[in-house]
Amino acid sequence: MAKVLVTGGAGFIGFFLTQQLLNRGDQVVGIDNLNDYYDPQLKHDRLAELAEHSHAANYRFIELDLADRRGIETLFAEQQFDVVVNLGAQAGVRYSIDNPHAYVDSNLVGFVNILEGCRHSKVKHLVYASSSSVYGMNTKQPFSTDDRVDFPISLYAATKKSNELMAHTYSHLYGIPTTGLRFFTVYGPFGRPDMAYFKFTKAILEGKAIDVYNNGEMQRDFTYIDDIVEGVIRVMDRIPEPQVSEITNAKAPYKVYNIGNHQPVTLRRFITSIEDACGKKAKENLLPMQAGDVPITYADVDDLIADTGFKPSTSIEEGIGKFVEWYRQYYK
Structure with a gap:
């Protein structure tokens, strides 16, 4: 059906997305x-x-860094992709505080390399991962893509906001259709070990204490991996039409969506769901909120529903149950 580049192809979301694209008959090239x-x-x-x-047979993996300008140029020239899904990035809010250059190399230099590749090879649609972190300390709930997002509180968030600005520029100047996806706390089997649900499961099963910030009163819009992948594919297949900004006369085939479960869950309920799935109670170290963290994330997904007919729906209990089942099997 299409030839698709998935950057971050060995990553959590990239892995599950690639599986689904192959299932429906697409050719996929993954880089990481x-x-x-x-x-x-x-x-x-x-x-x-x-x-x-x-x-x-429809899949190829290439080990390649997004910041490798020549390598990315060669990749685009040789492969001629129809669609690019840019999931490759340096992730993590707290890691960005101590390792800022990793975020500049991957999320800024790497992203402009992808944009240039799309420009010169006339890619039909670029879909890229943004993040709910762009909302920073916004207090209005739920977060809407119409809200201002000019005050990030981590370098990671600043790079994701920058990606949206860079994409709009290329959409306006070169007519490249681009769609940004603000992911809200993605979780599930084969996920990232630096995420809280992974760390908590490991600690609870090993009888070790977990660090609970802000007395467990933070809320997150946890989004199960299957919902994320379904949303990405629905958006991939919907190329944005050129739209004129309501504020300026800039015209661009550009769109940004939230992808979240639109049902914020307290950290306390989140921990309880892991305890129930593990069959063990957690030992807790109660700590204050960390720098770069926000008290709540909550997605307004009305645009996503209106344009694609899809909304995430997996409950935290169902999703965590599937994760813990995978964790026990994988780590035996």
Whole structure:
């Protein structure tokens, strides 16, 4: 059906997205630099599963860094993609406080390399990962894509906001259709070990204490991986039409959506769902809120529903149950 580039192809979302694209008959090229931000074995195991996929003949993996300008230029020139889904990025809010250059290299330099690749090879649609972190300390709930997002409180969030601005520029100047997706706390099997649900499950099963910030009173719009992938595919297939800004005369085939469960869950309920799935109570270290964290994330997904007919719906109990089942099997 289409030839798709998935950057971050060995990552959490990239892995599940690639599976679904192969299932429906697309050709997929995945790239990833396989860095050690978290255990690279997880990335290698995801790639091994993709290599054994029933449609693996339509899949190719290339180890490549987004910041490798020449490498990205060559990739686009040789492959001629129809659609690009840019999921490759340096993730993590707290990691950005101590490792800022990693975010500049991957999320800014790497993203402009992708934009240039799309420009010169006339890609039909660029879909890219933004983040709910762009809302910063906004107090209006739920977060809407119509809200101002000019005050990020982490470098990670600033790079994601920058991606949206860069994409709009390329959409306006070169007519490249671009769609940004503000993901809200993605979780599920084969996920990232630096995420709270992964750390909590490991600690609870091992009888170790977990760090609970802000007395467990924070709220997150946890979004299960299957819902995220369904949303990405629905958006991939809906190329934005050129629209004129209500504020300026700028015209661009540009769109940004929230993808969240639109039902914020307290950290307390989140911990309880893990305890129930593990069959064990957690030992807790109560700590104040950390720098760069926000008290609540809550997505307004009305635009997503109106334009694609889809809204995430997996409950935290169902999603955590599936994760813990995978965790027990994977780590035996």
